[in-house]
Amino acid sequence: xxxxxxxxxxxxxxxxxxxxxxxxxxxxxxxxxxxxxxxxxxxxxxxxxx
Numbered sequence: 001x002x003x004x005x006x007x008x009x010x011x012x013x014x015x016x017x018x019x020x021x022x023x024x025x026x027x028x029x030x031x032x033x034x035x036x037x038x039x040x041x042x043x044x045x046x047x048x049x050x
Contacts, residue, residue, distance in 0.1 A: 003038055 004014060005023030014020060021037060024030045038045060 001042065003034070005034055 002018045003021050004010070004018055005021045005025070007022065007024045009022070010020050019041075021034050022030070023034045035045065
């Protein structure tokens with residue numbers, strides 16, 4: 001699963017396997033909320049380069 005973060009909701013739904021999350025990259029609170037949401041859904045955060 002891929003999470004796509006942006007401050008503006010997508011105009012169209014993403015394809016299967018891609019989930020939209022609200023994320024203002026300059027906001028530490030948004031990063032914290034986004035990571036907690038991903039961990040809750042996937043039970044982990046994985047480095048794609050590993």
